[in-house]
Amino acid sequence: MRAVTLLLMSVALLGCNRLEQVGRAPDFTPVEEGNEYYAMNRTPMPVSLEQPSPTRTASLWSGTPKSLLGDRRAAQPGDIMTVVIEIDDSASFSNSSDRSRSGSESMGIPSLMGIPQRLNEALPDGASMDSAVATNSSSSYAGDGSVSRNEQLTLRVAATVIDALPNGVLRIQGSQEVRVNFEVRELVVAGFVRPEDISRQNEITYDKIAGARISYGGRGQITDVQQPRLGQQVADIILPF
Known part of the structure; x- marks a missing residue:
């Protein structure tokens, strides 16, 4: 009974949190709580090893990242x-x-x-030894199966370098939130990239991201309607039938 009571109290608390969003658009996730903010906040701005002399500060050919031909890749x-x-993947199996x-x-x-x-x-009427044993x-068996899949997704998102591993590989993470009326669309990307795979435009395609x-x-009103209620989710887990 104690476990059931705790479970009901937890469900009630979750319901109360959802009631706070009634009549309100869903809030954005604070950017200060993400790994991107900590990575940018702890790391100083890059300083070029070659300090330009006063006569070269206006030169277009300086080696700093901010110059016209400087390397601006992350x-x-x-x-x-x-x-x-x-992503434009399709597969068909039959x-x-x-x-x-x-x-x-x-x-x-x-x-x-x-x-x-x-x-x-001696045998009953209709019985005969002419066909003593007969088996038939x-x-x-016939089986048929098919699988068809079609996925298409085109997006661009800014990602931050979270960490540089000892072998030179960069760990990246990026997130994006767009709110339309009462629905927030969330995009999250993470993985590991090689510096040499980053283009001169400081871009990298998803197929070059390891892991x-x-x-x-x-999340929002549309997502809530498409999902079963909390009580129904708990009942689906607990009930054995």
Whole structure:
């Protein structure tokens, strides 16, 4: 009973939290709570090893990242890059199998020194030794299965370098939230990239991200309507039938 009471209290608390959003648009996730903010806040701005002399500060050919031909690609924690997500996958599988088998056996004793005739007299009416044993079997199997999948997603999101691993690989993470009326669409991307895979435009495609984690969903009134109520979710887990 104590476990049931605690469960009901937890469900009630969750319901109260949801009641606070009645008549209000869902709030954005604070950017100060993300890993991107901590990565940019703890890392100082990059300083060029080559300090330009006063006579070269206006030169277009200086080696600093801010120059006209400088390398602006993300390279250390706190830097920002653009992740290009263009997923257009489709797959189709079809399997078919067919199997059949049939068999027939019969055995009889029509004549054996008059013995079958003597036995037929002792057998019930309609019985005869002419077909003493007869078997017949037949089986068949047919199976057909198909799988069809089609996914298409085109997005661009800014990601922050969270950490630089000892082998030079960069760990990135990015998030984006767009609120339309009372629905917030959330896009989250994370993974590991090589610095050499980042283009001169400071962009990288999703297929060059190792361990990519891409999530696109939402929260708000539409999402709440599409999901079962909390009590129904708890009942689906607890009830054994």
